[in-house]
Amino acid sequence: MTEFIVNQWWLVAIVIASLIPLVMRIVSAGLLETLRTLDRRWIFLLLLWAVLIPIYFIGVTGRTFPEVPSVLARATFDEIDRLNPGDPILLAFDYDPPSEGELGPMATAFVYHAASKKLRMYFMALWPLGAQMIDNTIAKVITPDFRDLVYGRDYINLGFKSGQEGVIKVVVTNLRELYTTDSRGTAMQDIPMMEGITNIQQMKVIVSVSAGYPGTKEWVQYAVTPFPSLRLVAGATGVQAPLLYPYVPRQLPGLLGAIKGAAEYEKLVVDAYGGANADPKYLEALRRMGPQLVAHLLIITLIVVANVVFLIDRGRKR
Amino acid sequence: MKQTGPLLITAAGGFVLIVAYFIPFAQNWGELAAIWFDILAAVAFILGGGNLLKTHLKRISDRARGWGYSGVVVVSFLATLFVGLVKVGVNPSAQFPDFAWSGQYRQMGSAFWYLFQYAFTPLTATMFSLLAFYIASAAFRAFRAKNVEAVLLLGTAFIILLGRTFAGVALTSWIDPDVWAGFAYFTGLRLENLTVYIMSVFNTAGNRAIMIGIALGIVATSLKVLLGIDRSYLGKD
Numbered sequence: 001m002t003e004f005i006v007n008q009w010w011l012v013a014i015v016i017a018s019l020i021p022l023v024m025r026i027v028s029a030g031l032l033e034t035l036r037t038l039d040r041r042w043i044f045l046l047l048l049w050a051v052l053i054p055i056y057f058i059g060v061t062g063r064t065f066p067e068v069p070s071v072l073a074r075a076t077f078d079e080i081d082r083l084n085p086g087d088p089i090l091l092a093f094d095y096d097p098p099s100e101g102e103l104g105p106m107a108t109a110f111v112y113h114a115a116s117k118k119l120r121m122y123f124m125a126l127w128p129l130g131a132q133m134i135d136n137t138i139a140k141v142i143t144p145d146f147r148d149l150v151y152g153r154d155y156i157n158l159g160f161k162s163g164q165e166g167v168i169k170v171v172v173t174n175l176r177e178l179y180t181t182d183s184r185g186t187a188m189q190d191i192p193m194m195e196g197i198t199n200i201q202q203m204k205v206i207v208s209v210s211a212g213y214p215g216t217k218e219w220v221q222y223a224v225t226p227f228p229s230l231r232l233v234a235g236a237t238g239v240q241a242p243l244l245y246p247y248v249p250r251q252l253p254g255l256l257g258a259i260k261g262a263a264e265y266e267k268l269v270v271d272a273y274g275g276a277n278a279d280p281k282y283l284e285a286l287r288r289m290g291p292q293l294v295a296h297l298l299i300i301t302l303i304v305v306a307n308v309v310f311l312i313d314r315g316r317k318r
Numbered sequence: 319m320k321q322t323g324p325l326l327i328t329a330a331g332g333f334v335l336i337v338a339y340f341i342p343f344a345q346n347w348g349e350l351a352a353i354w355f356d357i358l359a360a361v362a363f364i365l366g367g368g369n370l371l372k373t374h375l376k377r378i379s380d381r382a383r384g385w386g387y388s389g390v391v392v393v394s395f396l397a398t399l400f401v402g403l404v405k406v407g408v409n410p411s412a413q414f415p416d417f418a419w420s421g422q423y424r425q426m427g428s429a430f431w432y433l434f435q436y437a438f439t440p441l442t443a444t445m446f447s448l449l450a451f452y453i454a455s456a457a458f459r460a461f462r463a464k465n466v467e468a469v470l471l472l473g474t475a476f477i478i479l480l481g482r483t484f485a486g487v488a489l490t491s492w493i494d495p496d497v498w499a500g501f502a503y504f505t506g507l508r509l510e511n512l513t514v515y516i517m518s519v520f521n522t523a524g525n526r527a528i529m530i531g532i533a534l535g536i537v538a539t540s541l542k543v544l545l546g547i548d549r550s551y552l553g554k555d
Contacts, residue, residue: 038458040455040458040459043451043454043455043458044451044454044455046454047450047451047454048451051450065483065484066484066487067484068487068510070510070514071514096442097438097439097442097443098442098443098445098446099446100439100443101443101446101447129434131424132424132434135424135426139426161356162356162359162360162362162363163352163355163356163359163360164359166352166353166355166356166359167356169348169349169352170349170352170353170356173345173349174349177349177353178353178356183422184411184413184422185411185413185420185422186413226339242517242521242525243525245517245518245521245522245525246522246525246526246529248518248522257517258482260482260483289483289484292482292483293483293484293485295450295454296479296480296482296483296485297483297485298454299453299454299457299479300476300479300480302454302457302458303457303458303461303472303475303476305458306457306458306459306461306462307461307462307463307472310462310463311463
């Protein structure tokens with residue numbers, strides 16, 4: 001840490017310089033008065049530094065915080081890890097770029113795990129931009145690092161279909177009724193890995209990476225509930241995850257909540273399949289825990305400071 | 319007839335789906351209804367696009383306040399639609415090399431791909447990221463320990479905020495049976511364990527209660543819709 005501060009003295013200088021006007025105001029108007037009338041732009045600036053400095057620190061040093069996988073992360077990992085090479089797995093990418101920060105690392109880890117296990121991956125999306133998120137993840141993981149995997153034999157992108165939960169209701173009993181081609185326009189009968197696949201009940205596990213509606217909740221309601229033999233694990237945003245806990249563990253054996261869940265799962269996958277020097281792209285969630293830590297500490301500090309001012313003011317009024 | 323037709327279609331669709339769920343023989347009927355729904359949802363995209371154009375072109379035509387933004391929407395919409403439909407910069411697919419338009423519209427390197435990667439993705443991600451700044455500001459201004467309920471909420475928020483980061487582990491790592499055997503009874507008080515407890519017990523209990531309430535409400539509302547008692551979804555005309 002000291003070495004970082006010494007080497008990156010210019011960054012420290014910029015941060016200090018940017019906060020000088022605030023310090024001057026505290027000196028001139030007093031701490032309490034400054035806090036009472038604090039312009040929200042100061043809070044924006046503090047949060048900017050709280051996020052930017054850890055990102056830079058981790059980028060320069062490559063150090064991340066140690067992560068201890070939770071029971072749910074381990075359950076998610078085990079659901080996929082128990083499968084045998086060649087087993088079919090459905091990956092539903094129901095999110096779009098605004099949620100990429102939270103869900104991108106999860107999607108990457110899921111695909112890396114499945115590809116390392118040599119599972120047959122069937123990608124689909126209930127969100128219009130989910131198909132692009134699938135393309136991006138394939139380009140990031142499978143194309144550069146799993147060159148032996150062949151499109152149509154080992155993995156396939158079924159693409160987006162409109163109809164929200166209506167799509168789930170159909171594919172759970174009859175996949176071919178809705179999907180006559182893959183997202184590239186190749187007829188189903190010409191795709192080797194579609195041979196014998198008629199519905200998604202044949203999938204050993206369904207992985208839902210979801211940012212809202214339609215997403216994991218709909219997969220639980222329209223796939224797992226009527227067909228309890230289906231196994232579903234999910235990665236969800238921080239906002240959505242609390243709403244999914246009621247389905248754990250019977251309808252949803254594994255759940256990754258937000259970037260924390262992604263980091264825990266990432267650690268399990270990298271420890272098992274990443275080797276000694278894992279590619280940084282497989283450590284994205286672990287790297288993002290740094291900014292999250294500092295931002296959370298800042299928010300706690302702001303709340304505490306604001307409440308101290310509030311209690312002092314209330315005490316004076318009495 | 320203007321109302322009777324939609325009412326009958328709604329009732330028939332709803333009852334078919336209910337019957338299909340409970341009677342295995344009728345499962346195919348449900349599938350058929352779901353496929354119709356999927357087709358209608360696809361058509362809704364065209365209606366949505368048409369409505370977007372109509373609304374914003376009217377704003378431009380009326381020179382309504384902020385009409386310039388509507389201009390940006392229309393130009394962006396038409397440009398994206400054009401490059402996607404005519405597949406600008408898309409190479410023919412390997413399967414059909416003689417057909418210029420046989421490639422994917424979102425192929426890497428195509429104009430649509432560039433728009434998605436370098437315009438849409440950063441813009442939407444930026445919009446979402448701005449939330450963090452407003453959350454921090456709102457937390458400073460509004461989160462006050464005014465009464466017991468607010469104190470409980472604050473305490474829970476602190477536990478979750480700390481427990482979802484390494485700070486939770488670092489702050490309470492001393493509650494370790496290796497440090498003192500008696501701590502074996504108190505490991506549940508470690509922040510990371512408290513977070514899991516709050517999420518899986520208090521949060522789950524609250525959410526289940528809300529979900530059951532919502533489900534009962536949906537059943538009641540759905541019945542009213544299916545029986546034609548609630549017609550608000552048909553609009554005023």
